[in-house]
Amino acid sequence: MRTRLLTLTLALVLLPFGQAALAQVPAKTFDSIQVIHPDGSVDLTFQMAFDALPWKYWKDQVGDDPARLRGMLKYQFAAYVIDDFKFEKDDLNRTAKITMHSPAGAELRKDEGLQIPVEGWCRPISHAGREWFFSGNNPSAGNQPTTVKIVLPANTVDASLVNAGTADQALVYTVSAPAGKARLFVWSGAVFMLLGAVMLGTGRFWRTAAAPPVAPAPPPR
Amino acid sequence: MRKLLMIGGAAGLIVGGGLLAVGLLRVGDRPAKLTWRDPEIRSALMTLAYKVYGNPKVEFGRHYLSKLVFKNTGDHPVTDFSISYKIDDYIPWTDPEQYHEIPAGFTVVKLFHPKLPPSITKIRNATNATFRFKVLWKEEGRQHEESFARDVLLRGVNELIGSDMAAAETRSWFDTESAAPFSVCMVTPNDPVVALYTSEITRLAGGTTAGIAGGGKEVVRICRTIYDYMTATELRYTGDSGVPADFDNVSTYVQTVRMPRDVIQTNQGLCIELAILWSAILDHLGLDSTMIFIPGHVFVIAYSDNLNIPFERGLPIECTAVTPRAVEDSLVALKIREEKTGAPVTFDEAVEMAGKEWEIASEQTGKFIKVPVKALQRAGYVAPELADVDMDKLTETLQKRLPAGAGAPVPARATPAAEAAPARRPAAGTPAPERAPATPAGLTTWQHPQGLMSVSFPADFVSQLQPGASPGFMLLSVGNPATTVSAEVMHITGTQDPAQAVDYVSRVFAQMGGRLQVTGSMPMANGTVMINGMTYAPAGTARWTCLARPVPGGVLLVSAGSSAAVWAAQNAAVQAILSSVRFQ
Numbered sequence: 001m002r003t004r005l006l007t008l009t010l011a012l013v014l015l016p017f018g019q020a021a022l023a024q025v026p027a028k029t030f031d032s033i034q035v036i037h038p039d040g041s042v043d044l045t046f047q048m049a050f051d052a053l054p055w056k057y058w059k060d061q062v063g064d065d066p067a068r069l070r071g072m073l074k075y076q077f078a079a080y081v082i083d084d085f086k087f088e089k090d091d092l093n094r095t096a097k098i099t100m101h102s103p104a105g106a107e108l109r110k111d112e113g114l115q116i117p118v119e120g121w122c123r124p125i126s127h128a129g130r131e132w133f134f135s136g137n138n139p140s141a142g143n144q145p146t147t148v149k150i151v152l153p154a155n156t157v158d159a160s161l162v163n164a165g166t167a168d169q170a171l172v173y174t175v176s177a178p179a180g181k182a183r184l185f186v187w188s189g190a191v192f193m194l195l196g197a198v199m200l201g202t203g204r205f206w207r208t209a210a211a212p213p214v215a216p217a218p219p220p221r
Numbered sequence: 222m223r224k225l226l227m228i229g230g231a232a233g234l235i236v237g238g239g240l241l242a243v244g245l246l247r248v249g250d251r252p253a254k255l256t257w258r259d260p261e262i263r264s265a266l267m268t269l270a271y272k273v274y275g276n277p278k279v280e281f282g283r284h285y286l287s288k289l290v291f292k293n294t295g296d297h298p299v300t301d302f303s304i305s306y307k308i309d310d311y312i313p314w315t316d317p318e319q320y321h322e323i324p325a326g327f328t329v330v331k332l333f334h335p336k337l338p339p340s341i342t343k344i345r346n347a348t349n350a351t352f353r354f355k356v357l358w359k360e361e362g363r364q365h366e367e368s369f370a371r372d373v374l375l376r377g378v379n380e381l382i383g384s385d386m387a388a389a390e391t392r393s394w395f396d397t398e399s400a401a402p403f404s405v406c407m408v409t410p411n412d413p414v415v416a417l418y419t420s421e422i423t424r425l426a427g428g429t430t431a432g433i434a435g436g437g438k439e440v441v442r443i444c445r446t447i448y449d450y451m452t453a454t455e456l457r458y459t460g461d462s463g464v465p466a467d468f469d470n471v472s473t474y475v476q477t478v479r480m481p482r483d484v485i486q487t488n489q490g491l492c493i494e495l496a497i498l499w500s501a502i503l504d505h506l507g508l509d510s511t512m513i514f515i516p517g518h519v520f521v522i523a524y525s526d527n528l529n530i531p532f533e534r535g536l537p538i539e540c541t542a543v544t545p546r547a548v549e550d551s552l553v554a555l556k557i558r559e560e561k562t563g564a565p566v567t568f569d570e571a572v573e574m575a576g577k578e579w580e581i582a583s584e585q586t587g588k589f590i591k592v593p594v595k596a597l598q599r600a601g602y603v604a605p606e607l608a609d610v611d612m613d614k615l616t617e618t619l620q621k622r623l624p625a626g627a628g629a630p631v632p633a634r635a636t637p638a639a640e641a642a643p644a645r646r647p648a649a650g651t652p653a654p655e656r657a658p659a660t661p662a663g664l665t666t667w668q669h670p671q672g673l674m675s676v677s678f679p680a681d682f683v684s685q686l687q688p689g690a691s692p693g694f695m696l697l698s699v700g701n702p703a704t705t706v707s708a709e710v711m712h713i714t715g716t717q718d719p720a721q722a723v724d725y726v727s728r729v730f731a732q733m734g735g736r737l738q739v740t741g742s743m744p745m746a747n748g749t750v751m752i753n754g755m756t757y758a759p760a761g762t763a764r765w766t767c768l769a770r771p772v773p774g775g776v777l778l779v780s781a782g783s784s785a786a787v788w789a790a791q792n793a794a795v796q797a798i799l800s801s802v803r804f805q
């Protein structure tokens with residue numbers, strides 16, 4: 001499956017279907033955070049800030065109707081698996097925050113690695129440890145400024161960006177094998193046995209310390 | 222202490238051994254287990270859009286046939302996973318997609334975008350096909366296999382659905398028309414039939430640069446020519462509505478919509494069919510267009526993206542105005558006409574009407590869906606492959622539709638005596654050779670005194686010239702009072718411009734208490750212009766078609782017409798007269 005999750009951002013700034021081809025309501029800023037879990041699932045967070053007029057349009061169309069927004073997302077992105085939709089908005093600051101979960105965030109590669117596709121217009125800015133930062137102007141949403149933060153799983157090894165700047169741009173990584181219960185038992189058993197062996201060995205060669213010489217009793221007078 | 226160490230060591234060995242045994246025996250681990258959600262399989266596909274369903278890049282892949290979500294719920298990997306699909310009679314088993322392993326806890330989503338064969342467009346009526354998929358995998362080394370089958374309805378190639386949105390999410394008119402982009406799949410600019418139809422138009426227009434660098438005026442000119450060609454060839458609008466249909470979780474309607482080639486061949490179409498035909502012609506000419514869906518109707522806006530003409534300045538065209546009866550209520554309601562006249566709708570009126578419809582939709586009701594043709598084509602909504610057609614027959618059909626006035630670009634309609642000789646198209650750039658027609662039985666041929674032209678009409682026509690009352694430029698005026706069909710020949714001197722000549726006639730007619738209205742005109746070869754119009758006089762309203770041809774010293778006008786009330790019934794007689802006109 002092509003889990004180009006970043007493209008989800010498109011739906012969040014478009015008017016509902018029918019108007020979608022006509023006009024878009026680009027956000028002033030659009031920040032996306034994707035936290036990838038060891039099992040390949042992902043927690044998505046989108047934070048948007050609008051100017052006054054786009055905020056009004058956006059709220060009229062979907063912002064005041066989260067069920068409608070979710071329905072549109074499920075319609076436009078039927079190819080994806082999206083769960084746990086949550087929505088918050090702040091009228092005072094004209095900001096909105098959407099969170100959702102997808103159990104199929106990372107793609108399995110033929111080489112047994114994993115990958116997170118990233119839109120080609122998103123340029124890598126920096127990365128520190130498991131966190132990768134991208135930014136760019138989304139051409140499909142009125143060139144709205146967009147930042148993307150991707151957090152890879154804790155057991156990630158060998159992360160790298162491939163096909164940078166192209167339509168096939170992706171963050172490729174592998175994960176160290178997760179510790180299953182059986183493996184935990186095996187390791188625990190081995191540790192206990194080693195410890196027991198050491199204790200037994202130590203006990204076998206343990207010598208009780210000799211009693212100090214006792215002075216002979218003085219002869220009776 | 223030693224005893225303590227010995228006891229502790231022994232305990233450690235026993236516990237460790239136990240844990241080791243438990244670990245090695247994997248007690249407590251969940252074995253690899255592949256589970257899946259209920260398969261999502263579309264119960265119906267539109268065959269006209271088979272290329273859309275086969276393209277995973279269209280709209281983020283949402284036009285899939287099936288969506289399968291697998292999850293490994295065990296603590297060990299599922300291995301040697303493979304999946305393949307099949308549609309009986311249409312797609313053989315696909316090469317299996319394989320994964321060496323699906324790690325513990327992982328979810329995999331498999332979408333199937335079927336590469337259906339072009340022959341699927343031969344399906345005219347809804348047909349059932351069986352979709353199958355097969356999954357192989359191993360859990361803890363044990364091989365598993367699962368297969369699944371479900372019937373899928375393949376709709377006829379002309380069946381277009383209104384919506385593909387779940388009924389539970391549908392709440393507005395927009396949602397009920399959510400499948401509107403699929404109509405772009407019926408825009409077939411490269412269909413040879415559309416190409417031939419368009420070439421007939423551009424030939425009459427003397428070519429066009431609208432799609433290259435002709436500018437906005439050239440776009441208007443070519444659109445005017447298209448419209449006038451459609452009215453001259455009597456393209457008709459017909460009404461129809463969809464049939465309710467429920468499938469999956471969608472509740473919508475299915476409408477039979479014909480391809481532009483079918484509209485051209487039958488010379489009639491629904492509003493959506495006419496809009497699609499317009500888009501196909503404009504696309505063939507290199508112009509862009511947008512179909513505007515409003516409740517119960519569709520019209521088109523033409524524009525050129527090459528010329529950076531902003532969308533708002535595009536040219537809206539009411540495609541159904543070719544049939545006046547279909548739009549006369551709207552013309553009055555939109556205050557374009559004061560009353561219903563039944564008169565042909567001019568191109569300018571068709572543009573004004575669509576402009577007002579667009580204004581109402583965009584500024585008042587807000588109920589409209591834009592279907593930008595080229596943008597959606599780029600997104601993957603492309604036309605299907607079409608079957609071959611008999612182009613010779615179609616060429617002949619198109620040629621017969623135009624009144625074949627002398628010098629007209631199409632060959633003269635064969636008279637019964639001349640039918641044995643195939644009509645030939647004149648070589649490009651050379652004047653059409655004009656044969657003296659053999660006058661069929663029952664017809665009378667009138668010759669111009671200077672031999673500039675001839676025209677044939679029924680022998681029972683009587684002269685309507687009134688010496689002293691008829692204008693001096695009127696050379697011939699004959700007709701049948703019973704049928705109201707008449708023919709006139711006028712020779713207007715002092716100009717070589719057909720428009721000026723008609724304008725002069727109009728002024729003279731006004732002085733006589735009548736009113737003459739030109740409803741459309743179309744340039745033809747050799748300087749001939751075909752003009753359509755209406756005449757309003759105390760005696761009644763007449764509709765006519767006129768061939769205007771510059772000749773030495775002036776312009777010859779040859780018109781034929783009838784009472785507007787019987788135009789449809791007498792049109793064949795009128796066309797027969799015009800077909801007989803031969804200019805020297």
